[in-house]
Amino acid sequence: MLDMTVITDAEIALPAEPVALQHFIDGTWVDSADGAVSERVSPSHGVVVSRAAQGGETETEAAITAARAAFDDGRWSRIPGKERAAVLLKVADLIEQHTERLAVLETLESGKPINQSRGEVGGAADLWRYAASLARTVHGDSLNTLGDDMVAMVLKEPIGVVSIITPWNFPFWILSQKLPFALAAGCTCVVKPSEMTPSTTALLAELMVEAGMPAGVCNIVLGYGMPVGSLMTSHADVDMVSFTGSTAVGKKISQIASGTLKKIALELGGKNAQVVFPDADLDAAADAVAFGVHFNVGQCCNSSSRVIVHKDIADAFTTKVVELSRRVAYGNPLNPDTQVGAIVTPEHQAKIDGYVQEAIAEGADVRLGGAPLEVEGVGSQFYQPTVVTRLTSSMRIVQEEVFGPVLSVLTFKTLDEAIALTNDSVYGLSAGGWSNDVHTCLAFARRAEAGTVWTNTWMDGYPEVAFGGMKQSGQGREIGRYGFEEFLEVKSVVMRVGRTRAPWVNGS
Ligand code: NAD
Numbered sequence: 001m002l003d004m005t006v007i008t009d010a011e012i013a014l015p016a017e018p019v020a021l022q023h024f025i026d027g028t029w030v031d032s033a034d035g036a037v038s039e040r041v042s043p044s045h046g047v048v049v050s051r052a053a054q055g056g057e058t059e060t061e062a063a064i065t066a067a068r069a070a071f072d073d074g075r076w077s078r079i080p081g082k083e084r085a086a087v088l089l090k091v092a093d094l095i096e097q098h099t100e101r102l103a104v105l106e107t108l109e110s111g112k113p114i115n116q117s118r119g120e121v122g123g124a125a126d127l128w129r130y131a132a133s134l135a136r137t138v139h140g141d142s143l144n145t146l147g148d149d150m151v152a153m154v155l156k157e158p159i160g161v162v163s164i165i166t167p168w169n170f171p172f173w174i175l176s177q178k179l180p181f182a183l184a185a186g187c188t189c190v191v192k193p194s195e196m197t198p199s200t201t202a203l204l205a206e207l208m209v210e211a212g213m214p215a216g217v218c219n220i221v222l223g224y225g226m227p228v229g230s231l232m233t234s235h236a237d238v239d240m241v242s243f244t245g246s247t248a249v250g251k252k253i254s255q256i257a258s259g260t261l262k263k264i265a266l267e268l269g270g271k272n273a274q275v276v277f278p279d280a281d282l283d284a285a286a287d288a289v290a291f292g293v294h295f296n297v298g299q300c301c302n303s304s305s306r307v308i309v310h311k312d313i314a315d316a317f318t319t320k321v322v323e324l325s326r327r328v329a330y331g332n333p334l335n336p337d338t339q340v341g342a343i344v345t346p347e348h349q350a351k352i353d354g355y356v357q358e359a360i361a362e363g364a365d366v367r368l369g370g371a372p373l374e375v376e377g378v379g380s381q382f383y384q385p386t387v388v389t390r391l392t393s394s395m396r397i398v399q400e401e402v403f404g405p406v407l408s409v410l411t412f413k414t415l416d417e418a419i420a421l422t423n424d425s426v427y428g429l430s431a432g433g434w435s436n437d438v439h440t441c442l443a444f445a446r447r448a449e450a451g452t453v454w455t456n457t458w459m460d461g462y463p464e465v466a467f468g469g470m471k472q473s474g475q476g477r478e479i480g481r482y483g484f485e486e487f488l489e490v491k492s493v494v495m496r497v498g499r500t501r502a503p504w505v506n507g508s
Pocket of ligand 1: 249253271
């Protein structure tokens with residue numbers, strides 16, 4: 001048995017009954033026309049957590065029609081920002097009141113630790129509050145320098161009907177990075193959560209009704225990418241798709257959306273590196289590397305699945321990370337002391353292990369872990385904290401998104417080499433640099449090809465700070481003012497003051 005920290009007991013009882021979920025279309029909860037349902041079995045406890053209506057084209061069409069009508073008649077898009085903000089603030093309050101119920105379902109469906117779910121749901125309320133502030137403060141430009149008889153305005157308008165498609169790894173958080181911002185802008189929405197984690201998105205409908213959101217403004221269809229997500233992307237009545245998920249599906253979304261040239265915003269995969277320079281605070285860096293790779297069992301777009309360490313400190317630093325990784329509390333997600341929970345599906349667990357075994361076959365050295373993990377009384381859908389060395393940058397484990405608690409260690413000698421290794425990826429989501437020299441931090445930050453660069457920290461995020469990816473990690477930005485602007489169209493209004501222009505047609 002690997003010498004590591006494993007938690008087996010639980011403090012929260014398993015639900016007696018699965019939660020029953022319906023679509024929410026035009027203010028009404030409905031089952032699928034064909035009666036189809038799908039069940040989600042908890043990755044950690046093997047119980048059926050939810051039984052959800054499984055949508056088809058009928059429900060998707062109905063949801064898009066409702067969102068289109070709600071947008072076009074102005075019941076949300078043309079009311080004062082103050083009124084939209086009031087509803088969003090009420091939703092935020094209700095999310096806080098219902099945090100425990102939402103968090104338990106999030107944990108049971110995703111396998112993540114309960115304290116993490118509580119943090120994500122509670123933190124999501126702040127995203128709704130920040131978005132509410134934008135609903136009241138958004139403005140365009142006025143141009144008063146065009147001549148005595150001319151004035152122009154650049155107006156910001158809601159883009160229209162937005163399809164929102166989300167993944168399973170941070171279901172409520174990612175929904176809240178998109179939906180309140182789209183709503184704050186005045187858009188109406190059709191939302192599809194991952195088929196694996198539908199509960200918290202479906203339950204949000206209850207909170208939105210209680211908060212006074214008009215019918216048709218936010219519609220939720222439960223189901224799979226095909227046909228629901230696909231129709232949400234191809235439909236001519238949808239003006240924009242905001243998608244978070246894998247790069248492979250992101251490329252499909254891009255292709256399908258091109259049929260109507262609708263706007264797309266894509267938040268995709270990552271293969272993020274933390275670079276440790278020899279003058280860094282090595283204890284703090286090692287802790288951040290352990291956090292970066294084990295958080296959410298590595299099932300995280302921001303996972304720092306690569307660490308690039310200066311050669312002089314590589315052995316000592318790797319030993320530190322190995323020792324810290326042993327002490328991370330893996331195990332029962334329903335125990336508040338657990339830091340790392342279960343893997344989302346058995347197939348994904350096998351995929352993670354496949355990367356590790358392939359690396360071993362190619363000559364890599366596994367310094368810790370490297371195998372699935374069984375947690376007594378909880379189940380076998382876990383994976384050991386794993387640290388792999390003796391790698392080259394071209395190996396699949398270093399290039400591809402493993403999406404597990406698997407750290408690849410590479411080494412460098414010069415800043416140029418560190419930057420080259422960091423950027424040796426098709427992805428460009430995030431990167432981190434560790435040094436006590438501000439010049440090194442700044443040089444790294446300016447040259448790293450990533451949408452977010454952290455220096456001397458990892459994965460700190462704020463509603464105010466834009467997030468998104470370069471290269472194959474995505475298009476557009478989320479949260480912050482830049483993220484909000486994605487949901488706005490720009491319209492220029494040019495006005496002549498009085499009939500001062502010489503006629504174009506002679507004599508008119
Ligand atoms: P996924 O791409 O398999 O699924 C994401 C969503 O797309 C789901 O709701 C799914 O049902 C839907 N979908 C699947 N096929 C579709 C299609 N043809 N048309 C429309 N919708 C379709 O991703 P996942 O496995 O749920 O999530 C993990 C991935 O998400 C990882 O690659 C991760 O890096 C990425 N991710 C990125 C960010 C970010 O902000 N950049 C955040 C979280 C997750």
